[in-house]
Amino acid sequence: MSKVRAVLVGCGGMANGWLNAESTKKRVVIVGLVDVRIEATKAKIARFGYENIVTGTNLDAVLRETKPEVVFDCTVPEAHCPTTLSALKHGCHVMGEKPMSDTMPNARRMAAAASKAGKTYAVMQNRRYLTGIRALRRFLDRGALGKLVAVHSEFMLGAHFGGFRDIMEHVLLLDMAIHSFDQARFVMRADAQSVYCHEWTPRHSWYKHGPSASAIFEMTDGLVYTYQGSWCAEGCPTTWQCSWRLIGEKGTILWNGDENFRCEIVAGNTGFVRPVKEKKVPLICAKSLSGGHNSGIAHFLDCIRKGAVPETDCTDNIKSLAMVHAAIKSAETGKKTLVKV
Ligand SMILES: NC(=O)c1ccc[n+]([C@@H]2O[C@H](COP(=O)([O-])OP(=O)(O)OC[C@H]3O[C@@H](n4cnc5c(N)ncnc54)[C@H](O)[C@@H]3O)[C@@H](O)[C@H]2O)c1
Structure with a gap:
């Protein structure tokens, strides 16, 4: 070719x-x-x-x-x-x-x-093309947790970039949270409808504006997605893909954002806290779709050759971006805000 x-x-x-x-x-x-x-x-x-x-x-x-x-x-x-x-x-x-x-x-x-x-x-939403997230979505699609009801993610890192981010407004929400919000839409197979967000600049911040934020999104199908993030949190870091807790009708998955999972499924009908048993999340994903920028570019090239629509086409990705801008508006106004594409 x-x-x-x-x-x-x-x-x-x-x-x-x-x-x-x-x-x-x-x-x-x-x-x-x-x-x-x-x-x-x-x-x-x-x-x-x-x-x-x-x-x-x-x-x-x-x-x-x-x-x-x-x-x-x-x-x-x-x-x-x-x-x-x-x-x-x-x-x-x-x-x-x-x-x-x-x-x-x-x-x-x-x-x-x-x-x-x-x-x-x-x-480019390179974090969609990693093995862990593909394996997770496959596992969820097979109904292991039943229907999802809530997803919670935490992003905590102390990142000293220098350059444009030091002075950028809403730096975490605009430059980083887009990855997490897009990952949330991807694994939940849901879109955001509204958000309440609080954003702040911690007193020790080396960023001028907004390296920390907490947001609660109401998603389609009655789902809830929460995000807590900071680029000003040194020590005990999460991965760049967040730490996640996914709760479904039948149990819970903890995911470190890479390839580490812990899944517990309800295994009985009695007891104040019901008994659970561990279930393995198989690390299976299509070979052609794992590997960050490399796979994102390969997928784009395949699509333009075949005349197909890439999964991060602007018509879809604007829904992830709309989560960012609604979160920013909520942070600025202090009000729950509709997510509008
Ligand atoms: N996908 C990821 O994981 C990931 C990671 C880091 C950065 N990014 C994104 O990549 C983009 C670039 O980030 P970076 O870290 O490389 O920044 P950078 O500052 O290192 O590089 C940006 C470059 O763009 C140039 N530039 C600015 N305005 C331009 C214009 N109008 N025309 C031509 N060149 C222009 C600058 O001179 C600079 O060389 C940003 O959108 C950032 O959010 C993505």
């Missing part, structure tokens, strides 16, 4: 994950690199040994010159909308980093532009 010609925009830290991914190396030819800092494009050329590729600070000019099929957007969140709109205007499919956009109106504009152009715009 011929390789896909792509331009990558935003040559910072995360771009390494895209350029290093096996699926990019095997199936993509990088024909151009763009960054507002030209030195960042040169650093990638030196690091990856690219030859004969176009670099620049102006995306339109590089797209005119290279005419790629695909644009990979690894810019900062506020640049996702203009980058995607330009790429679609040039007839490219786009896969971009999370979060889809910095605002809901921009996200709606991007989804409308993709639809009008007849092109695919998908968002």
